[in-house]
Amino acid sequence: MAVNIKTLSQSYPILSFEDTPEPLWADDTGRQSNSGKFSGTFIGYFTNIHIEVGKMTKQQMKEFKAIFEVPIVENLTFPNSSNAGTDYTEDFYGTSLKGYTKYWDGLYEPFNFDLVAVEKRNDL
Secondary structure, X not given: OOEEHHHHOOOOOEEEEEEEEEEEEOOOOEEOOOOOOEEOOEEEEEEEEEEEEOOEOHHHHHXXXXXXXXXXXXXXXXXXXXXXXXXXXXXXXXXXXXXXEOOOOOOEOOEEEEEEEOOOOOOO
């Protein structure tokens, strides 16, 4: 299922969205104890997304979980901060959402979650 963060924010209370291209290094990476020089194999930049969500109804939470509690969130489109907000689409590992209610018949309280891209970025 294709997901667009901008479109999603029209139906769900997405309070903030942040994307960061995080560097990923291989297991052979680190500082050499003799010289202090950093070395290793650079794998690439992988997008990490942080999303903060406001209070949701039970129905909204059910629908939101159906989008993100899957093995792979396919075709997630978001405004890429590394490219002046131009839309960018990637696949991300799914995640569990830890929503909770204070009252049995109340709204789900605000929460946040992170997504990590499946493949390295090609635009950096």
